[in-house]
Amino acid sequence: MSAYMVDKFIRAVELGDATVAEYVADPPAFVERWLAGGGTPAAPADDRVLTDAEQAAFAERDFGALYALGAHPYLLWHFTEAVYEHEYTEGFGWRELVERYRAAVAPQGLVDYIP
């Protein structure tokens, strides 16, 4: 169930430009707002639960930790690209982001990401 929520949060951020901007502006606040939403009688299947470790990883934009927590690799890479866009377009460059991502996930090998 938990990896499912990690993937669900990633999609809640990454699918839209506005949500990426809101998340990047203040990740911990975005996590808090997201957890407070959902789950109404009008949307009965919109549950939102993240463990402390998952909340911390999202608060820190820690892609290595999210990989370990079972994030879907395809979603995680594009989330990483989206939430570090400012840094790599104006700073260290896209290829360096790839290198940092690979350095974080490669030592972990294949992690079971099936929720």
Added chain:
Amino acid sequence: MAELALAAVTPHNPLLWRAMTDPVPDDLRPIAADFARIREAVAAHELDALVVIGTDHLRQFFYDNSPAFAIGKAEAYHGTWENEVRTFGMEYAEVTGHRALADRIAGRSVQPDAIDFSVSLEWRLDHAFVIPLQYVRPELDLPIVPIHANASMPPVPSVRRFVALGEHVRRAIEEWDVDARVGLLTSGHMANDVGGPRTFAGSPDPGFDAAATAWMRDGDLDGAIRVCSDVDRLTAAGSMTSQYLNAVAALAAMGGRAADFVDVPESRFSTSPFFLWSTR
């Protein structure tokens, strides 16, 4: 009666959209040439409709409700998503649907014996559908029947189900009592590890790529089934390698015969599959 006139497999790598522009970089020239070859074949076959098999990348479909196979019965489809425009520089597209053909393939009041489809009448297509269409039919003027085959959210259907899908699409077209020429366009990957430990470092598994090319070149459907039945083998070849199964569906649709054109160029990206079965 309708005819399955052509089948093609292409990559749908969305990073090509920004990278493969004039002047085309040297390492991408073979990919541009292969897309042109398939674009010319699609034109030469004077098709009336396209069945497009692809794998949605957790955009339209997600783990809250993940179908094994979903078929589009909409009158029209919007193409690509805000995050794909942002990330890949893609362009929004509008594509017409082919309701009558979709009904033939899906069954109207009862599902066909061969395969159980989820049905979608509201579907925003992602790059797995839009990129191949924009490269092989930039006019976007052929009505389509999109079929999502889940090769991105385990558990994925077994390779035998992809074979059943291809065979069913062929049979449904051939039993369609109209004079129409239909093409089958599928997209997928060779070994590919987006987001995994070997992301963006060339092909993660050249050995798989070589075997997967040979199955198409030699018309070796049994070989494809034998190896791809081991899902751990696919996973070991990369996080998204199971999207190769869409190519197996095309091979099955063409009765397992050898592809008429096979090319798998290497580039800065992982290996790109181009397979074409033609009748002209």
